[in-house]
């Protein structure tokens with residue numbers, strides 16, 4: 512009898528492909544595939560499980576090529592690029608990585624808060640170009656301690672950011688469509704605020720919402736204008752959650768102290784993106800997630816879910832839009 516097939520589409524790094532092999536559970540036929548539709552669809556013909564990133568092009572063609580598919584297991588937290596309606600038609604549950612990257616993304620968010628508030632890029636540029644502290648007066652720099660951190664989206668990642676923020680001595684407030692119980696808020700040390708109140712009263716705002724129709728451009732010109740003059744905004748979620756043009760204008764006009772951005776409207780951004788010229792931004796290349804520790808953690812979670820389904824159990828971390836498929 513042939514073994515159940517898992518198709519894994521890892522990122523292109525050779526080392527990660529090796530990791531995908533090393534961590535794979537026994538008792539399965541493991542196929543490492545590229546993401547090009549033709550090759551992938553050929554590999555999917557007999558596959559019961561697909562483990563991949565959302566850069567795999569989903570749609571009726573992909574699900575049609577995989578008639579035995581029981582689980583579409585993402586290595587990512589976000590699933591905004593996945594064709595959820597096609598998955599629903601094919602009756603295949605889509606699962607995310609179960610919070611595997613919460614630590615890496617939360618640490619990255621804190622790193623962006625620190626590098627923006629301490630003007631690290633300006634300092635590095637001066638020191639490494641022989642200017643030591645620069646030619647003019649030093650810009651203002653801030654501590655995190657005693658500042659108010661506003662977290663937008665208190666899921667697994669947002670909660671981790673809250674804990675780290677508390678460890679830095681910050682007051683932490685949050686906005687989410689679902690409010691915690693008062694006991695849970697007390698245990699985490701956070702206070703609920705409506706979005707408008709949160710934006711107007713936070714020194715640092717950190718975004719941790721999924722991208723969907725209600726979060727696209729949830730931070731636009733009006734919301735940016737309502738923020739404190741010296742506020743910092745950090746985005747490690749998805750670029751389109753912020754109106755990038757409005758943010759660029761606010762930063763250029765010094766309406767905000769600065770921004771730390773790991774995600775952009777378009778990735779990679781165009782070479783003439785005006786954000787590149789601004790002194791008050793720190794930009795990273797959508798690298799908040801993929802630490803090596805996280806590559807391991809998310810493959811482990813993915814394979815655990817595969818084994819769960821293979822045992823006849825329900826998968827964990829099904830995206831809410833498809834919850835009815837596993838009821």
Ligand SMILES: O=CC(=O)O
Nearest residue numbers: 587588589612800
């Ligand atoms: O962007 C990264 C992820 O969604 O995990």
